[in-house]
Amino acid sequence: MMLRIKRVPTVVSNYQKDEAEETARRSGGCGKNCLRSCCIPGAKLPLYAFKKLNNIESEKDVLAIENKEPPVAFLDSLVLGEWEDRMQRGLFRYDVTACETKVIPGEYGFIAQLNEGRHLKKRPTEFRVDKVLQPFDGNKFNFTKVGQEEVLFQFEASEDGEVQFFPNAPIYVENSPSVVAINVSPIEYGHVLLVPRILECLPQRIDRESFLLALYMAAEAGNPYFRLGYNSLGAFATINHLHFQAYYLAVPFPIEKAPTKKLTTLNDGVIISELLKFPVRGLVFEGGNTLQDLSDTVSDACICLQDNNIPYNVLISDCGKRIFLLPQCYAEKQALGEVSPELLDTQVNPAVWEISGHMVLKRRKDYDEASEENAWRLLAEVSLSDERFGEVNALILEAIASGEDGIQNVAETLLEESYTKAQCLEEENAIIDSSHCAMVAGTQECLVLQLLTGEKSLKWEQSKRLSRNGMRCCALEIEYLPAFTMGKKFQLDNVIEAQQFDRDTLSAIFEVAREMENIEKKSPGSQILKDTIRTVEGYSDIIVMRHFESDAARRAAATAGIPIINAGPFRCLHHRKRDRKTGWQQSWDLANGRTIRSLAYLLAKYQDVKIYFVSPDVVKMKDGIKDYLTSRGVEWEESADLMEVTSKCDVVYQTSIQQERFGERIDLYEEARGKYIVDKDVLKVMQKHAVVMHPLPRLDEITVDVDADPRAAYFRQAENGLYIRMALLKLLLIGW
Numbered sequence: 080m081m082l083r084i085k086r087v088p089t090v091v092s093n094y095q096k097d098e099a100e101e102t103a104r105r106s107g108g109c110g111k112n113c114l115r116s117c118c119i120p121g122a123k124l125p126l127y128a129f130k131k132l133n134n135i136e137s138e139k140d141v142l143a144i145e146n147k148e149p150p151v152a153f154l155d156s157l158v159l160g161e162w163e164d165r166m167q168r169g170l171f172r173y174d175v176t177a178c179e180t181k182v183i184p185g186e187y188g189f190i191a192q193l194n195e196g197r198h199l200k201k202r203p204t205e206f207r208v209d210k211v212l213q214p215f216d217g218n219k220f221n222f223t224k225v226g227q228e229e230v231l232f233q234f235e236a237s238e239d240g241e242v243q244f245f246p247n248a249p250i251y252v253e254n255s256p257s258v259v260a261i262n263v264s265p266i267e268y269g270h271v272l273l274v275p276r277i278l279e280c281l282p283q284r285i286d287r288e289s290f291l292l293a294l295y296m297a298a299e300a301g302n303p304y305f306r307l308g309y310n311s312l313g314a315f316a317t318i319n320h321l322h323f324q325a326y327y328l329a330v331p332f333p334i335e336k337a338p339t340k341k342l343t344t345l346n347d348g349v350i351i352s353e354l355l356k357f358p359v360r361g362l363v364f365e366g367g368n369t370l371q372d373l374s375d376t377v378s379d380a381c382i383c384l385q386d387n388n389i390p391y392n393v394l395i396s397d398c399g400k401r402i403f404l405l406p407q408c409y410a411e412k413q414a415l416g417e418v419s420p421e422l423l424d425t426q427v428n429p430a431v432w433e434i435s436g437h438m439v440l441k442r443r444k445d446y447d448e449a450s451e452e453n454a455w456r457l458l459a460e461v462s463l464s465d466e467r468f469g470e471v472n473a474l475i476l477e478a479i480a481s482g483e484d485g486i487q488n489v490a491e492t493l494l495e496e497s498y499t500k501a502q503c504l505e506e507e508n509a510i511i512d513s514s515h516c517a518m519v520a521g522t523q524e525c526l527v528l529q530l531l532t533g534e535k536s537l538k539w540e541q542s543k544r545l546s547r548n549g550m551r552c553c554a555l556e557i558e559y560l561p562a563f564t565m566g567k568k569f570q571l572d573n574v575i576e577a578q579q580f581d582r583d584t585l586s587a588i589f590e591v592a593r594e595m596e597n598i599e600k601k602s603p604g605s606q607i608l609k610d611t612i613r614t615v616e617g618y619s620d621i622i623v624m625r626h627f628e629s630d631a632a633r634r635a636a637a638t639a640g641i642p643i644i645n646a647g648p649f650r651c652l653h654h655r656k657r658d659r660k661t662g663w664q665q666s667w668d669l670a671n672g673r674t675i676r677s678l679a680y681l682l683a684k685y686q687d688v689k690i691y692f693v694s695p696d697v698v699k700m701k702d703g704i705k706d707y708l709t710s711r712g713v714e715w716e717e718s719a720d721l722m723e724v725t726s727k728c729d730v731v732y733q734t735s736i737q738q739e740r741f742g743e744r745i746d747l748y749e750e751a752r753g754k755y756i757v758d759k760d761v762l763k764v765m766q767k768h769a770v771v772m773h774p775l776p777r778l779d780e781i782t783v784d785v786d787a788d789p790r791a792a793y794f795r796q797a798e799n800g801l802y803i804r805m806a807l808l809k810l811l812l813i814g815w
Contacts, residue, residue, distance in 0.1 A: 185451030297399030313390030333436030
């Protein structure tokens with residue numbers, strides 16, 4: 080089935096790509112005719128003043144207000160008509176009306192659209208995806224930076240209770256008007272954005288006032304095929320400036336046809352149901368004595384999810400009378416590597432429209448092969464599990480339970496059902512089986528991480544001893560509570576990149592790392608056999624090893640300070656080519672090595688630092704890092720003379736050459752390898768207090784005779800790395 084939608088002649092311009100030419104034709108302000116203080120004085124935009132509804136009215140009532148003709152047809156003339164005008168003026172990045180669209184055969188009727196390259200044409204995400212609540216950042220793109228040409232009209236409540244339209248109304252900065260603007264990277268015909276109180280620069284988070292405004296817009300449109308949607312941060316919102324999306328598509332969404340199960344009816348008449356037989360689990364809200372009753376209930380549910388850092392999407396359907404709330408976890412699964420490469424290759428980000436059943440596909444192959452099964456498989460990855468969804472439901476119902484008789488019982492029932500669905504083990508088995516244990520064969524001890532739920536405090540219990548099958552276990556108990564009750568919380572919820580840290584945070588982490596050092600002493604090492612043994616013995620009381628070299632166990636015994644058990648030679652690997660991993664090559668690869676790049680970012684946090692980059696020309700440090708250091712006021716210099724630079728430095732940080740980075744250009748690899756080696760000759764020119772560091776593993780870029788020199792810090796470096804990791808785990812799990 081092919082959809083028929085309105086088609087208008089479209090001239091796609093360079094408006095978004097080349098603002099300089101447009102700027103030259105303007106005068107006054109910043110020249111971009113934006114919505115900031117520089118350009119707003121004297122500016123005028125159409126104003127549509129809607130009538131506030133006292134009750135949940137029928138579609139007929141909404142369209143015929145007191146039997147009077149509205150001053151302008153809100154949907155057909157003002158929204159869609161003005162949207163088509165912007166199309167003809169060439170303000171869009173592409174012609175969405177030319178995109179192929181079809182209804183996929185099947186029970187639900189998923190809709191597929193082929194929009195090749197949309198992900199390359201739309202604005203990129205400029206914020207973290209692991210936090211639902213983040214402060215507004217005026218330096219990043221926001222809607223005050225759009226041209227006034229992109230704004231269709233102001234959308235405000237009428238002061239006298241009558242629908243009114245003003246073609247040229249002033250923009251009152253003190254009132255911070257709400258506006259409807261085009262989405263320059265549209266998904267469908269009539270794709271617009273509702274930006275509540277635009278000049279207040281609110282971050283992407285729902286509040287009661289803004290959500291009620293969105294419901295009024297849906298009611299004012301009065302057409303079930305015009306729907307509004309909302310994506311939270313972490314659920315594929317791409318701009319951290321409060322906004323709702325909306326567009327017109329004259330076909331039922333699959334989610335609207337899914338059955339539901341009633342959970343409860345609130346005192347104000349709002350009915351809360353659970354979505355059934357749909358790939359994404361969610362709640363449905365409808366009814367209510369007034370539109371505000373429905374709005375407040377859904378708003379409170381959204382605020383609850385925001386406060387608990389749970390990403391979610393919202394679909395406002397049926398002229399604002401039916402609302403779908405859909406918590407999701409796709410971005411979390413992406414970060415954990417739990418989404419299949421096949422799904423990732425589609426480059427589909429399942430936001431509110433995709434979850435509702437309108438699949439925007441980027442590749443012709445995916446469009447041609449679109450099926451209900453494929454759509455279901457993608458959306459199933461978005462959904463929370465039964466157990467987690469039950470817990471989230473209980474949180475939501477508790478948040479809106481004030482003054483509601485019996486709703487607490489519903490929440491408790493949902494929790495009980497979620498736990499019933501989970502496979503429960505005995506407490507002792509759960510501790511052993513669900514925890515990651517590092518077993519030490521010599522003493523038969525392990526460190527157990529135990530997660531306890533439902534308690535009222537959080538503690539580290541390092542001395543508690545458990546026993547199972549004769550093995551003593553040291554249990555570390557972490558009692559789970561929401562972050563805001565944990566005392567002084569660590570600033571970061573996840574550790575993704577070096578740029579997240581500032582100097583004060585680093586210093587504090589180092590202090591926690593020193594505490595970790597007192598818990599248990601470790602010492603790591605290198606990928607060559609001696610280094611490997613020295614590393615493993617820091618974690619162990621005994622080593623059982625198999626190796627493809629027949630005398631490896633003997634050489635290991637000569638190196639190790641703990642017992643070695645030879646489990647026999649691993650002969651099947653003897654003639655195989657060793658798999659070379661990142662960092663297991665030779666010399667100074669500044670272009671590709673991840674550790675030196677991260678180190679450069681961290682050193683930029685400190686003052687009075689000068690960095691020398693010494694490397695072969697083929698693996699020089701990339702310009703992006705050098706530009707970053709320059710922007711942070713960090714002095715740097717490139718050199719080809721290792722001896723000269725070493726004589727000046729306090730720290731020599733050696734890295735490896737990565738052969739796989741050279742592809743078939745083995746000649747370039749051979750030219751670079753072995754050019755810079757730290758040996759005793761280098762030690763002779765080093766300062767007495769200087770140290771040699773290496774991220775390990777190594778081959779021959781540091782000779783083994785350097786190991787005995789007290790300035791060789793790489794094994795201590797690896798040991799300290801363990802304590803840093805322990806510190807980060809502690810901080811991320813329980814805070815300071």
